[in-house]
Amino acid sequence: MHGSVLYCIVVLFQKIDGVDVALYCMYVQEYGADCAPPNRNVVYLSYIDSVKYFRPEVMSHNGVSLRTYVYHQILQGYLEYVKRLGFEQMFIWACPPLAGDDYILYCHPSKQKTPRSDRLRAWYHDMLRKARAEDGSVAHVSTLWDTFFEGGREHRLDRCTVTAIPYLEGDYWPGEAENLLAAIADAQRSGNAPGGNTALGRKAGGAKGKRYGSGPQSTDEALLSRLGEILGGNMKEDFMVVHLQEPCSFCRRHVAGGILHKYVPSGPGGASLLAKPAPAERRFEGIRLESPGPNLPSGPLQHLQICSECYNAEGQRVAAGQKSRLPGGLTLGDLVQTPVPPIQLTRDPDPDMGSEFFETRQAFLSLCQGNHYQFDSMRRAKHSSMMVLYHLHNPEAPAFSSTCNFCHVEIEPGTGLRCTVCSDFDMCKNCKAAGMRHEHPMVATTNFANRDEMRSRLTEQERIERNQQLQKTLALLVHACSCHNPQCGSTSCRKVRALFQHAVQCTQKVTGGCHLCKKMWCLLNLHAKSCTTSDCPVPRCRELKELRRRQTAHIEQKRRAAYANMMRNAAAGAK
Numbered sequence: 001m002h003g004s005v006l007y008c009i010v011v012l013f014q015k016i017d018g019v020d021v022a023l024y025c026m027y028v029q030e031y032g033a034d035c036a037p038p039n040r041n042v043v044y045l046s047y048i049d050s051v052k053y054f055r056p057e058v059m060s061h062n063g064v065s066l067r068t069y070v071y072h073q074i075l076q077g078y079l080e081y082v083k084r085l086g087f088e089q090m091f092i093w094a095c096p097p098l099a100g101d102d103y104i105l106y107c108h109p110s111k112q113k114t115p116r117s118d119r120l121r122a123w124y125h126d127m128l129r130k131a132r133a134e135d136g137s138v139a140h141v142s143t144l145w146d147t148f149f150e151g152g153r154e155h156r157l158d159r160c161t162v163t164a165i166p167y168l169e170g171d172y173w174p175g176e177a178e179n180l181l182a183a184i185a186d187a188q189r190s191g192n193a194p195g196g197n198t199a200l201g202r203k204a205g206g207a208k209g210k211r212y213g214s215g216p217q218s219t220d221e222a223l224l225s226r227l228g229e230i231l232g233g234n235m236k237e238d239f240m241v242v243h244l245q246e247p248c249s250f251c252r253r254h255v256a257g258g259i260l261h262k263y264v265p266s267g268p269g270g271a272s273l274l275a276k277p278a279p280a281e282r283r284f285e286g287i288r289l290e291s292p293g294p295n296l297p298s299g300p301l302q303h304l305q306i307c308s309e310c311y312n313a314e315g316q317r318v319a320a321g322q323k324s325r326l327p328g329g330l331t332l333g334d335l336v337q338t339p340v341p342p343i344q345l346t347r348d349p350d351p352d353m354g355s356e357f358f359e360t361r362q363a364f365l366s367l368c369q370g371n372h373y374q375f376d377s378m379r380r381a382k383h384s385s386m387m388v389l390y391h392l393h394n395p396e397a398p399a400f401s402s403t404c405n406f407c408h409v410e411i412e413p414g415t416g417l418r419c420t421v422c423s424d425f426d427m428c429k430n431c432k433a434a435g436m437r438h439e440h441p442m443v444a445t446t447n448f449a450n451r452d453e454m455r456s457r458l459t460e461q462e463r464i465e466r467n468q469q470l471q472k473t474l475a476l477l478v479h480a481c482s483c484h485n486p487q488c489g490s491t492s493c494r495k496v497r498a499l500f501q502h503a504v505q506c507t508q509k510v511t512g513g514c515h516l517c518k519k520m521w522c523l524l525n526l527h528a529k530s531c532t533t534s535d536c537p538v539p540r541c542r543e544l545k546e547l548r549r550r551q552t553a554h555i556e557q558k559r560r561a562a563y564a565n566m567m568r569n570a571a572a573g574a575k
């Protein structure tokens with residue numbers, strides 16, 4: 001994966017009887033501006049979870065429960081927030097948890113019901129409708145199928161390819177695609193593929209919508225049409241595409257702070273032209289949040305808008321005598337020039353918490369499972385929440401005791417000064433008192449040895465310092481693993497190398513409770529978690545990364561299978 005992905009868990013705590021209780025969580029992946037398309041500027045929301053302790057249990061002023069109102073507000077706030085960071089789309093998989101399956105919070109109250117698929121979908125639609133009407137953060141809502149597959153309601157100029165669909169970790173379709181690709185490769189190997197006359201070809205030909213062109217299907221075409229069949233069924237509305245900025249119907253780029261040429265149904269000449277579309281004609285209105293569901297709204301064309309570049313290109317085509325690419329006999333004159341306001345971009349003001357437990361859903365769940373932090377009763381939820389907060393604010397930073405770079409004396413934790421520039425420069429309090437000087441600014445070190453002391457909240461400054469300390473330690477690890485200089489000036493480098501030496505010779509090991517070995521494993525794990533180098537010098541890095549990847553893949557595979565099973569049962573029940 002190129003570019004940066006930020007994984008985060010958003011947790012709502014409510015103060016109940018003076019104690020913060022975790023009630024609602026969501027797990028998101030943010031694919032930044034440095035990611036390659038199609039993932040660029042995409043947010044993926046794949047898990048939300050809650051426990052039913054929200055108080056008071058009353059209705060809000062708009063006729064929904066106060067709980068729903070607050071949970072919606074959090075999502076709406078999040079949508080506004082990512083929009084101002086420059087994100088363009090949010091993909092949502094509305095997947096209800098299976099009974100007995102914990103998404104983020106461990107061990108739910110036994111009497112809490114899991115929402116049905118259609119209820120969860122409606123819950124999201126309500127939220128998105130409010131986000132569009134109240135906050136203006138949502139420009140357009142559609143589905144994965146409508147956007148990328150043949151017969152979808154979104155206008156496409158060209159046939160889509162699989163590589164145009166954002167590939168989001170743990171998402172449903174990439175897993176299906178892997179299975180399908182294996183089947184397609186089998187079919188092609190047994191010589192059935194060419195001619196489009198095979199079982200695969202016939203199936204695709206019979207699918208809804210017209211084929212683009214003719215001739216033998218490529219692997220990409222075969223994959224896309226098979227995926228379209230799967231995602232176009234009763235799963236269709238569960239995979240939502242939320243546009244935070246206005247998309248161009250031709251090039252699919254998002255427009256902010258520019259001009260869009262919009263088709264307005266009541267605009268000049270338009271309404272009468274398109275009032276009665278032929279039954280087979282494609283429509284382009286995306287989801288109507290007012291009436292979601294598989295039945296297409298039967299009104300006139302609602303949503304067609306093109307950017308200035310596409311508008312000008314279209315003008316040149318028409319002037320050159322080429323066929324217009326506008327649907328339904330529309331001409332450029334039917335489009336109304338509409339200014340699109342720019343987005344007030346902000347920078348993310350929150351420093352990275354740097355806590356490994358909050359980075360992935362699984363790490364968080366494992367922390368709770370391993371420590372029996374349960375949420376099945378209010379009393380337990382209170383205790384579990386407190387422990388979760390404790391871990392959030394006390395990340396396991398494997399701090400090495402440091403040595404004074406002036407007098408080479410071991411510095412007692414929390415008593416020395418550390419350079420804010422050098423990765424490894426410390427001074428003891430005696431040298432400071434003696435007036436020793438270093439060329440960079442120095443800060444007092446925090447005492448990491450005291451983390452057992454129960455403090456659930458650190459100051460912002462302390463949190464930033466801890467994170468910096470962690471980053472320095474990890475940089476040092478990479479240095480020490482590739483440093484072969486016996487005269488290396490860094491004392492910490494020698495310490496890390498001594499630690500490796502110890503680990504090789506140690507007879508106790510982690511299983512025997514060796515403190516040093518534990519420290520080393522903790523460090524290697526932390527490194528592997530964030531390492532993206534393929535030929536990394538750090539020992540065990542590749543193994544640990546592979547282990548982590550396999551564990552995650554296994555869990556996601558189970559979720560997909562359970563979801564597919566649930567949808568099959570729902571389809572069978574509907575017949």
Ligand SMILES: [Zn+2]
Nearest residue numbers: 248251307310
């Ligand atoms: Zn365009």
Ligand SMILES: [Zn+2]
Nearest residue numbers: 404407428431
């Ligand atoms: Zn000293």
Ligand SMILES: [Zn+2]
Nearest residue numbers: 419422425440
């Ligand atoms: Zn320095």
Ligand SMILES: [Zn+2]
Nearest residue numbers: 483488490493
């Ligand atoms: Zn070194």
Ligand SMILES: [Zn+2]
Nearest residue numbers: 506509514517
């Ligand atoms: Zn050991």
Ligand SMILES: [Zn+2]
Nearest residue numbers: 531536538541
């Ligand atoms: Zn590595």
